[in-house]
Amino acid sequence: MTAQDWETVVGLEVHVELSTASKLFCGCANEFGGEPNTNVCPVCLGLPGSLPVLNERAVEYALRVAEALHLEVPPVSVFARKNYFYPDMPKNYQTSQYDMPITVHGWLDVDGARIGITRAHLEEDTGKTLHVGGGGRIHDADHALVDYNRAGVPLLEIVSEPDIRSAEQAKRYVEELRATLLAIQVSDVKMEEGSLRIDANVSVRPAGSDGLGTRCEIKNLNSLRSLVKAIEHEARRQVTAIEFGDAIVQETRHWDEQRGRTVAGRSKEEAHDYRYFPEPDLVPVAPTPDMREHVRRTLPELPAARRRRLVEAWGIRDDDARVLVATPGLADYAEKAVAALAGGTPREVVNWVRQEVLAYLNETGLSPSVLAPEMLAELVGLVAAGTISRNQAKDVLDESLREERWPRDIVEARGLAQVSDAGELAAVVASVLDEHRGVVEEYRGGDDKARKKKRGFLMGELMKRLQGKGNPQVLNRLLDEQLG
Amino acid sequence: MKPTYGAVSRYGLVAFASSLDQIGPFAADVHDAALALEAIRGHDPCDSTSIASPLPPVLDTLDDGVSGLRVGVVEELTDVEGVQPEVRAAVDGAAGALEDAGAKVERVSVPTVVHGLPAYYLIAPAEASSNLARYDGVRYGLRVDADDVAAMNAATRDAGFGPEVKRRIMLGTYALSAGYYDAYYGQAQRVRTLIIRDFERAYERFDVLLAPTSPTVAFPLGAKTADPLAMYLSDVCTIPTNLAGHPAISVPFGTGEGGLPVGVQVLAPALGEPVMFRAARALEVARR
Incomplete structure (x- = not known):
């Protein structure tokens, strides 16, 4: 058999930190970072005598997710203790949900494919263990330090059906899920801060078969890049093993980023x-x-619907809409800029957003919400009116973003405004042509190549005279007229 | 006395078996117990199992007597082998005293209470095994150092817990294990439901129930520590109502061999503390 004869089957468990103001079972702030063990109380430290009280807002967030992912909400759900010893878990059990989760049986559409969602349940996060010494390798560490700031942060674990058929589709599923969670404002979905963590269940089967192969679970994938590479590697590993006649053992594996492969966990x-x-x-x-009615009433527009709306209203490409909606706050920024337009088109706004604005945000790590969309709208208007060229606009936008200045002010301060007045420019053209009569003669008598050269020279002279501020389109038209 | 489950907040109480733990006062007499109960009970938003509705007053009706009260003596806890004759005599004496004071007393069968003890000794250790897991030497309390964290946990727990605690942790861990959950913990919870139903049926006909507090006369301190099963058996009478989450009060009613005290208990339905205290008070008065 060859590799094409195999199909990859993937199911994902996505752990999402909910962005409630407080933790799941106590009043401690739900915040990322902070000095270790400063954001704790008797409850999230599991001190003897303390008791949990459920954060109702976390339930509301779970219900929002249920609405967005078409999940059913059973009349009653039950929390359960998951018992195992680990130092970053204060009670040595995790309060989670087991056989009666808060939501079940939903789906998410990803590029036309419907991915089933088995369940989404609420649970508390654990603390973090920091291994000290031994060059960062767990087994060589001298000792470990534990930070309980994260203990008790509300998590929603969203479990998909094994409906995903490739690493790329897994990535797209997570992207769509992230965009959805972001839109309904239940999480900041920052993978780099651990707000969204993924376990992938991977198996392979002969293409066209209905059964499921033995799966391996790859734990704690914390970037989309690792997700894709880990699934690709794991599927290849399984195919190779099967083709060599080995059975796949159901086990937990870890993604080793450095070596680019999955390694078996210590199963015992x-x-x-x-x-x-x-x-x-x-x-x-x-x-x-x-509660459910309130959630239904206040649920914002979901990413798929928003993309459709922007594509139709603005005439932009699907890909443009995808970038706008997938980046936190970017679609809001673009929509506000479009609303403030006094000249120019939404498409031009989107072009600037995708290029210069996004580059600036990536460079600075800022959120679009701190930018002034009205400034971008003004810039688009200046280009549309011919006041500045697109090339000049790039510099102006850069300064506008960095200095938080209005583009019109920058144009004035730099004296950039183009001269577009045809009457004013016609006089300048006439005067330059008069000065270079010889060149004009050669132009008129020359072949295409010569004409191009002479015309370029004349344009240069014109710009010199106008200190670069002449509108090139108007000048070209005038040259056409006056050169004949 | 033991109040209705949820009447007194468990916040601050070191947990043993969360679904059974309930704080109740020990007092010199029934009046003091009532006073203490009214002081410590009430809703606490920090305890999710705390009862939110107002609790019925107890002190106001303490001396209202038992005239017309319907009292059932639980056959399965009184008229069975293993209950010492002196203990049964004390229960009969108490029943007679209540009758003299105007109550109507009858025998009543609450068949499933006999399954209370095994159910309890699965549920309580299961919850305890989980509640006691936090004593691992990582954050507070005793720590016995060892090579790695798992060894440190084991050494600390080995040194810190006594034999009875270890016995219960092992029992509870086993009862919750994969493949055994349904047969043990799950089955015990079903028994618990049956016991609650049986009590509810009895309370359709009776205001309170009467039973021994323990099947034997008080035994000397330390007499049964070598025989855990015999120790567990001495809880047989108090466990059923505990599993149901209903209130109960034990009142000394005479003495047995060697002058050691015998207790009888008055049981009542959930939030039945007022009538339970009236009956207990009547027994106390009859003894004087």
């Missing part, structure tokens, strides 16, 4: 029996019809 240490049982310190969760 990871063979957990979690001994789930219903959390007796919490009561079952029964979302009220009012």
Whole structure:
């Protein structure tokens, strides 16, 4: 058999940190960073005698996700304890949900393919362990430090069906999921800060078969790049093993970024029996019809719908719309700029946003929400009116973004405004042609090549006279007229 | 006395078995117990299992007597082998005293209470095994150092917990294990539901129930520590109502062999503390 005869089957578990103001079971702020062990209290430290109280806002966020991902909400869901020992888990059990999750059976459309979602359940995050010494390798570390600031942060674990058929589709699924979660404002979905973490279940099967192969779970993929590479590598590894006659062992594997391969976990240490049982310190969760109605009423436009709307209203490409909607705050920025347009088209706005504005944001790490969309609208207007050329506009926009200045002010201060007045320019053209009569004669008598050369010379002279501020389009038209 | 589950906040109480833990006062007499209960109970937003509705007053009706009160003596906890004759005599004496004070007393069968003890000794250790997991030497308390964190956890817990605690942790861990959950913990929870239903059925006919507090006369301190099963059996009478989350109060009612005290208990439905205290008070008065 050859590699084409195999199909990759992927299911993803996406852990999303919800951006509620406080943690899942206590009043501590839900914040990233901070001095270790400063954002903690008796509850999230699991001190004896402390008890959890469910954050209702986290339930509301889960219900929002349910709306957006077409998930059913059973009348009652139950928290459960997942028991295992790990130093960054204060109680040595994680309060999670098991056989009665808050939402079940939904889907997300990704480029026309419908990816089933098995469930999404609420759980608390753990703290973080920092291994010290030994060059950063866990097994060689001298000791470990634990930071409990993250302990108790609300997580929603979104589990997909094994409906994904390639690494690329897995990436697209996560991108679409991120855009959706961002749009409904339940998470900042920053993978680099751990707000969104992925486990991938990967198996392979002969193309065209319906059964599922034995799967391996690749843990803790923290970038889209690792996700794609890990799935590709793991599928190849499994195909190779099967073709050599080896059986795939169901196991947990880790992605080794440096070596570019997945490695088996230490199965003995990871063979957990979690001994789930219903959390007796919490009561079952029964979302009220009012709560669900409120969520339905206040759910913002979802990414797919927004992309459709922008493509239709602005005449932009699907790809443009995808970039705008996928980048936090960028579509809002573009929409505000379009609303403020006094000249020019939405498409021009989008071109500037995709090029210069996005480059600036990537360079500075700023969010689009700190930029003034009205300034971009003014810039587009200046170009449309012919006041400045596109080339000049690049510099002006750069300064406008960096200095937070109005483009019109920059144009004035730099004396950039183009001379577009045909009457004024006609006089200058006449005067230059008069000065260079010889050249004009040669132009009129020359072949195409000579004409091009002479015309270039004359344009240069014109710009010299106009200190570069002549509108080239108007000058060209005037040259055509006067040279005959 | 043990209040209705959820009447007194568990916030600040070191957890043993969360679904059973409930704080109740020990007092010199029934009146003091009522006073203490009214002081410590009430809704606490920090305890999700705390009862939100107002709790019925107890002190106001403490001396209202038991005239017309319907009292059921639980057969399965009283008239069975293993209950010492002196203990049964104390329960009968208490029943007679309540009758003299105007109550109507009958025997009542609550069949599933006999399954209370095994159910309890699965549920309580299961929850305890989880609640006690936090004592691992990482954050606070005793730490016995070792080569790696798992060894440190094990050494610390080995040194810190006594034999009875270890026994219960192992029992509970086993009861929750994959493949055993349904047979043990799950089955115990189903028994718990049946016990609650049986009690509810009994409370359709009776205002309160009467039973021994323990099947034997008080035994000397330390007498049964070598025999855990015998120790567990001495809880047989108090466990059913505990599993149901209902209130109960034990009142000394005479003495047995060697002058050691015998207790009888009054059981009531959830939030039935007022009538339970009236009956307990009547027993106390009858003894004087």
